[in-house]
Each structure stands twice: as structure tokens, then as C-alpha cells.
Amino acid sequence: MMGEENQLENLQDLTVDSSGSPEEIADQTMSTEADLNSEEFNLASQANNDSPTAASSENGTFTLEPDNAASESEYQAALEELSQEVESLRTQVDDRTNQYVRIAADFDNFRRRAQKEKEELEEKIKCSTITELLPVVDNFERARSHIKPQNDGEMNIHKSYQSVYKQLVDCLKRVGVSPMRSEGKDFDPNLHEAVMREATDEHPEGTVVEELVRGYMLGDRVLRHAMVKVAAAPDPVVTSEESDRGHEDS
Numbered sequence: 001m002m003g004e005e006n007q008l009e010n011l012q013d014l015t016v017d018s019s020g021s022p023e024e025i026a027d028q029t030m031s032t033e034a035d036l037n038s039e040e041f042n043l044a045s046q047a048n049n050d051s052p053t054a055a056s057s058e059n060g061t062f063t064l065e066p067d068n069a070a071s072e073s074e075y076q077a078a079l080e081e082l083s084q085e086v087e088s089l090r091t092q093v094d095d096r097t098n099q100y101v102r103i104a105a106d107f108d109n110f111r112r113r114a115q116k117e118k119e120e121l122e123e124k125i126k127c128s129t130i131t132e133l134l135p136v137v138d139n140f141e142r143a144r145s146h147i148k149p150q151n152d153g154e155m156n157i158h159k160s161y162q163s164v165y166k167q168l169v170d171c172l173k174r175v176g177v178s179p180m181r182s183e184g185k186d187f188d189p190n191l192h193e194a195v196m197r198e199a200t201d202e203h204p205e206g207t208v209v210e211e212l213v214r215g216y217m218l219g220d221r222v223l224r225h226a227m228v229k230v231a232a233a234p235d236p237v238v239t240s241e242e243s244d245r246g247h248e249d250s
Helices: 002-015 022-050 068-146 152-174 240-249
Strands: 055-059 061-064 177-179 190-200 206-214 216-218 220-222 226-233
Touching: 068 152, 068 216, 068 220, 152 177, 190 206
Parallel strands: 190 226
Antiparallel strands: 055 061, 177 216, 206 226, 216 220
16 A cells, blocks of 8 residues: 555656746656656566466565466365365274274173183082082991090090081081981982882882982082982882782683
């Protein structure tokens, strides 16, 4: 704006003085026209500098700004390129996220499976160890039922090993071992092993009459099946009349 005001002032100063001779007036007129042409050229140059396609200089570096049509096409091309790059990055992020989710799920399944296998192994080792100790318990029980102390010395010995037996049984109870109580119950092949059958009418058929070897449980798991005697139906009684009739028929 300041440049335009200065140029207007210069134009105002370019007036022809009519008080001189004709030659001076002609020279002055030609000088004024030359100055006007120079001022018009300067204005045109300044207008071109203000247009989008003009070259501009900043800090000694020249840059050429494109016109509106070229700028719009380049802007659209750059926008499309950036959109494609953003879409590619979004696809990569989705792939990495899905991969992370799958790895996390696989690791969680592995952790649960490993924990379950560990618990099963611990339970198996516990069952195996306790099963090896059960014959010792059986021997203590046989000794208690068969040995009859005759004097004070034998009674002291009997009480000593029975205290050891009680301590062993208490230890087994603390780890979850419990004996089966099979007598008087119905025979269950999941718990019992029938080694004998006894014909009797005192118990219903299939009832456990006697527990020969005690069975044990660890929680809900069978450590050892109980060996039992099972009641069977009594044999039919043959009367003398039926016997004689059979002889006559023969």
C-alpha cells in the first residue's frame, strides 16, 4: 500500500509546465510519457508479483507457487496418497491387534492346561504314595485284632505300636484319606471287589456281608477297592415229599 501511494505521488509530480518554450514543452512531454510508461511497468510487475503464478524470493531462495488449478490437483493427489497410507497403517494395526489377541488366548489356554496337568500330577503322586502306605495300616489293624497281650509287658508293647498306628491314621486323615464303610451296603462295582459269595437269607441278595480288606478313598477318588463278601440268594430247600416224588418219576 505504501508503494502505491508513493507511485501516485510521483504521477502527480509528472505534470507539464506550459510556461516554457515549445521545444522545452516537447522535451518535457516526452520525459513525462517515459516516466508514465515506467510507472505502468512497475505497477504491472507488482501486480504479477501478487498473483499465485509469480516467483517470490524469501531469504534469497526463489520458489514458484502453482496456480489454483495445479494446486488443487496436487492437493487431491497428496490427500489420496495420505488416505492410502492411513488405510495401510490401520490394516497393519488391526493385524497386530488380532495377532496379539490370538497369542494372549493361546497363552491363557496353555497356562490353564499346565495348571491342570500339574494338579493331576500332584494328585497322582499323592495317590501312589498313600497306596504304598495302606498295607502298613492293614498290618497294624491285623495286629490289633489278633494279638492278645497276656501280661503288663506285652500290653505296654501293644499300646506303643498302637499309638504309632493312631498317628499314621491321623496323618492320612489330614491329607483327605477316609476308609470305606462297606458292610451292610449294596454291592457297588465302582467301590467294591467281590471275592466271595455267601448264600444267606439274613441279608438281601447283593448286600455286602463282610469287608475282608478295607477300601480307602482320597476325596472322591478311589485309592483301593474294598474286597468284600456278598450275600447271595439261599439255595432252594428240597422237602422229603419232593425228593420221594423225584425218585418215583425216575
